[in-house]
Amino acid sequence: MFTSTRPTVRRRALAAAGTAAALALTLAACGSSNDSSSSMPGMDHGTKPSTSASASTSPSMGGMPGMDHMAAGNGLTDNKDGYRLTSKDTTLTAGRQAPYRFTVTGPDGKPVTAFALDQTKRMHFYAIRSDLTGFQHIHPTMAADGTWTADLDALAPGSWRMFASFTPDSGAGKGTAFVLSRTATAPGTAAKTPLPAAAKTAEVDGYTVTVKGDPMAGMEHPMTVTVTKDGKPVTDLQPYLGTYAHLTAFHEGDTAFAHLHPTTKVNGDHGGPELSFDAELPTSGNWRLFLQFQTGGTPHTAALTLNAG
Incomplete structure (x- = not known):
């Protein structure tokens, strides 16, 4: 025998609506640093200025600052809906600054050069080591041919995943948030750092x-x-x-x-x-x-x- 859960669902929906309304009145924000220096070992603020990525145009979402749309997927693929993240940089020198170059191609196979603003930038780039250390958040620069360059600070030896977060401003994916990634290796002896215990x-x-x-x-x-x-x-x-x-x-x-x-x-x-x-x-x-x-x-x-x- 089945028991109806509709009243419970309705009460939960009303509670959720109330919570959302309350949250709409609280502070929050989603920004990034404007400095490449790190305030914690193994981490880089890395929001390096980008001439092409910081031109003054209206935000892609047209709404309040910080209210960018949820990025599609978990980023663990280099392609989605015809868009692909490509790079020849599969190995990067450990222990010193290194550029990571990449391109985003569209469903037509051509490099994408039109990107909408998301939190005042057209591209957010993240580098994270496989043990979740070495975090870097960078705003790379784009050349006229669609090649992006992210100037990474020194990488510790090991496997790294490079994430590109963007929203096309034209084509089939216009207005859709994407997060794509590829892996790269910094050669050398990789000492794994245990993940710190959960804490509030x-x-x-x-x-x-x-x-x-x-x-x-x-x-x-x-x-x-x-x-x-x-x-x-x-x-x-x-x-x-x-x-x-x-x-x-x-x-x-x-x-x-x-x-x-x-x-x-x-x-x-x-x-x-x-x-x-x-x-x-x-x-x-x-x-x-x-x-x-x-x-x-x-x-x-x-x-x-x-x-x-």
Whole structure:
């Protein structure tokens, strides 16, 4: 015998709507740093300026800053819907800066050169080591022929995955978010770093970042990040690329990609102490989160491990 669950579903839907409405009134943001220096070992803020990628045009989504659409898929493929990430750079020198060059081709096989703005940039590039260390977030430059160059800081030996996050501004995929990736190797003796245990707090540059919320795999779930310093709430977060904070996650084992999105507009240099995100981690297990934010013109990157049930 089957028992109807419609009233329960309806109550849950109303509760979810209420939560969404509340979140729409809270601070949040998704930006990136404007500095290639790292505030934590093995991590790079890496938002290097891009002439071609920072031209002043209207945001691709036409909505509030930071409210970019959810990137399609987990990024663990180099092709989707006819779009392909190509690169000849399969090996990169370890221990020193190195350029990573790549091209995005469309369904017609030709290089894509028209990209919509997403958080003021036309391309977001991420490099993550297989053990989830060595995080770099870069805004590369594009040549006229569609070749992008990401100037990577020194890579530790090991296997790396290179992610390109973009939205075509023409063609069949116009307005669709893509995240594609390829692997590359930095030769040498690769010492694996164990993933830190799951924790709700992280320290960086004197700041304490605290996460509230228990995400469930495959479900959108509200999550709040609180930033404090010396035990006091931080209320002077500055906008990055039009937003207050950028939160990226990578899955332990396969390095699957997830971008956690904020819910509201920014209001000058008055961000914090709470930043609210719509968290949707597609699979269960441990995720390494990298939160990037800025105060006093200085970028910071906090990292912590979060478990999705």
